[in-house]
Amino acid sequence: MLKLASLDGRAVSGNYPEPEGHFMNRSLWKLAAALAVLGLLAGACSGDSDDGAEEITTIKLVANPWSGSAANIEVAKQLLENELGYTVEVTDLDENAQWSAINTGELHASLEVWPSGHGQNRVDFIDNPDGNVVDAGLLGPIGQIGWYLPAYMIDQDPALANAEGFTDPALAGLFATAETGDLGQILHGDPSWVTFEQDIIDDFGLQLEIVYAGSEEALLAAFDAAFAREDPVLSYFWTPHSAFNTFDLVELELPPNPDGGKYYPSEDLFKIVWAGLEDGAPAAWQFLQDFNYSTADQVSMLAAIDGEGKSVEEAAADWIAANEATWSAWIPS
Known part of the structure; x- marks a missing residue:
C-alpha cells in the first residue's frame, strides 16, 4: 500500500498497487511524485511549530460548577482572546471528569483545583511518568x-x-x-x-x-x-x-478525622494544564502558568455576580478593566 500526503499535510492511505517486478507504470510514478511535492509544500505552510508540534490556535478551558471557577475561566478567556489572539472554547465539566479529558488533550486547562479531594488524581495524572497533566502553579486564593x-x-x-x-x-x-x-x-x-x-x-x-x-x-x-x-x-x-x-x-467546628488530621484543611487552589500545550501554544501555556491573583480579586467578581446580578462575562470584563497592573504580568513578552 502506498501512503501519500494530502493537501493539508496529513498522511492519507489508498489502495495503490505495489509495482510488479522491477517496473511500475510511469504515470503512477509521476502522480505519486506530484502529490508528494504538494504534501511537502502543504506541510511547510501548515501551522506546525519550529519543533514539529502542531500549532494550537483554539484553547479549550474547563469551567467547574461553581462561581469561582466560572470567574477564573472568563477572565482567562477574555485575555487569551483579546490580548493573545487565541480562540477559546469553554466546556462545563465536573471536577473529576476533567482530569482524564485534560490528560488526553481533549481539553487543555482547569484553573481552580481544590487539592484535598484529588490526591489520587494527582498520583494518576501528574506524578505518573505516563501522565500528561501538569501542575501549573497556584491560582492565588486560599480555599x-x-x-x-x-x-x-x-x-x-x-x-x-x-x-x-x-x-x-x-x-x-x-x-x-x-x-x-x-x-x-x-x-x-x-x-x-x-x-x-x-x-x-x-x-x-x-x-x-x-x-x-x-x-x-x-x-x-x-x-x-x-x-x-x-x-x-x-x-x-x-x-x-x-x-x-x-x-x-x-x-462549625469539626472533629479530627481518624488519622488525626482535618477533613477539610485550608486549600492552596491550583491550576492544571495539558502537557501538550507547552509546544502547541507556548504563549497560552506561559499565560496559564502565570495566571495568579488574590482572594480579594476573586471575591470582588463573585460579589458582582451573586450580589449585584452581573453576568460572569460582565464581572470579568469589569475586573480586567480595573486591574491591568495585575494581569499585564501574565502576558508573555
Whole structure:
C-alpha cells in the first residue's frame, strides 16, 4: 500500500498497487511524485511549530460548577482572546471528569483545583511518568471547605458550634425536615463535588442526613430563605465566597478525622494544564502558568455576580478593566 500526503499535510492511505517486478507504470510514478511535492509544500505552510508540534490556535478551558471557577475561566478567556489572539472554547465539566479529558488533550486547562479531594488524581495524572497533566502553579486564593450555619442558631444554643452537638437527637432535630424525618438535614450542592460529609456523619454518629440542593445557586437560595425567617439551616459551604458579605455564617467546628488530621484543611487552589500545550501554544501555556491573583480579586467578581446580578462575562470584563497592573504580568513578552 502506498501512503501519500494530502493537501493539508496529513498522511492519507489508498489502495495503490505495489509495482510488479522491477517496473511500475510511469504515470503512477509521476502522480505519486506530484502529490508528494504538494504534501511537502502543504506541510511547510501548515501551522506546525519550529519543533514539529502542531500549532494550537483554539484553547479549550474547563469551567467547574461553581462561581469561582466560572470567574477564573472568563477572565482567562477574555485575555487569551483579546490580548493573545487565541480562540477559546469553554466546556462545563465536573471536577473529576476533567482530569482524564485534560490528560488526553481533549481539553487543555482547569484553573481552580481544590487539592484535598484529588490526591489520587494527582498520583494518576501528574506524578505518573505516563501522565500528561501538569501542575501549573497556584491560582492565588486560599480555599476553606466546612460546615456552616447561621450565627443566630449558635446564639440560641452554643452547643451547635461543635459537631458533637449533632450527636444529640434533640439538637440535630432542630434541623429536621419532611425529607429527613427525625434526622437533621445538612445541605450539599452538586453531587459531583468531592466531599467527606458521609464519612464525618458515620465516623462520629451524627444525627444528620445529607440532602443535595443540586447547585451553588440552590444553596444560596436556601440561606436566603432561612435567614429571612431565622430558620435553622446547616450546609456544606466554602470560602472565598461573597455570601459572607450577605449572611452571618459561622463555620462549625469539626472533629479530627481518624488519622488525626482535618477533613477539610485550608486549600492552596491550583491550576492544571495539558502537557501538550507547552509546544502547541507556548504563549497560552506561559499565560496559564502565570495566571495568579488574590482572594480579594476573586471575591470582588463573585460579589458582582451573586450580589449585584452581573453576568460572569460582565464581572470579568469589569475586573480586567480595573486591574491591568495585575494581569499585564501574565502576558508573555
